[in-house]
Amino acid sequence: MKTLKSIMLGLALLIIGGTVKAHTPPVNDNLTKTYAVNTYINAITRGKMDGLSDVLDKSVKFSMLRGNDVLSFDKKEMLDFMRKDRNVQQSCLTSTHVVESSNDIAMVRVDMQYDNFVRSNYVTIANTGAGWKITSVYSVFK
Template structure:
């Protein structure tokens, strides 16, 4: 009887471990197009930065056109800016439009409508082999 209880307990333990391990994914599997763009919108408009670092490629470029002046930023500079604005929700209405999409690349326009102006972000995301990541963001203020 003691042996039977040990065998049943051992089988139960193996089943529990197998079920728990079933949810583990390979690196990049969660980095889909939708996840990348939704994480970007959450970080920029709502200050929710969880996962933001993961969806930005190490060599990503961020460019803003303000009037006739072009400002450029690195991933590190954008991460610092987003961390400063953590949990700060922008007072704007946000909409997204897919400009182009295929199996390797997507360009998504993210419009942020504030009182008196619109910030349009053209976000390029690419299939990097380790998931979809943001490689370029070009922002225009109107």
Template sequence: MKTLKTILFGLALVMATTIANANVNTTVSHYVSNALSKNDVVNAYTNALMHGNLQNLEAALAKDVEYNMYRGSQVYKLNKQALIDSFKASENVEQNCQYTTSILSDVDKTMVVRLDQQYEGYVRSSTITIKQQGNDWKITKIETRNN
């Protein structure tokens, strides 16, 4: 009888371990599949800025993202929450301009992208720094100037 109890206990232990490992692997693969790539981050920011589509914007921004807008000698700085709030104010609003994106640098775990918005009479240029943080890529800095 002791042998039967020992065998049943061993089988239960093996099954519990197998189930626990399956749950951990499912959670890890779910997290990795939701990770944003460099291109996902650029697309999330561009869609928010140009089309007012805020899907994935919050996930694309690092928690300590820096946003600096230069207007003449003035510099306006926003933190993540203020930046999200400003995008929410223009949610679903299409910008009336042409835009282009170009990669300025893509080295190791950092990519720098330039986004130019061509309005009638002026160009607004943004330099966007994206860094890898774990499995995700995040926007860590945005600098915007009107030319």
């Protein structure tokens, strides 16, 4: 009887452990901080859209300061806009600077130097549990 109780307890723990494990989101090992930033840069500077949708969080927000107005866009609006510029190479020099980085969140400034101005993109990347994803981009023109 004691052995039967031990076996039943073991099976119950195995079922509970399997159920809990089944509900955890899969982690994509490719979704690193570096991959997310490089994919974003390839999209905005070279029009290379491969993997961009994967590195953008479903609730990502794009904001752009134009004069005194702040324009805001969601994921679908930005992807639709970027698809129109697919494979268009920007004539700018691009540089990156890590502003802040931790185990859970990072902010990277991506500067695009054109002939007459600089576009600075402040890209926030978060560890979403399913990999690192871009949660917001704030663009400023100088």
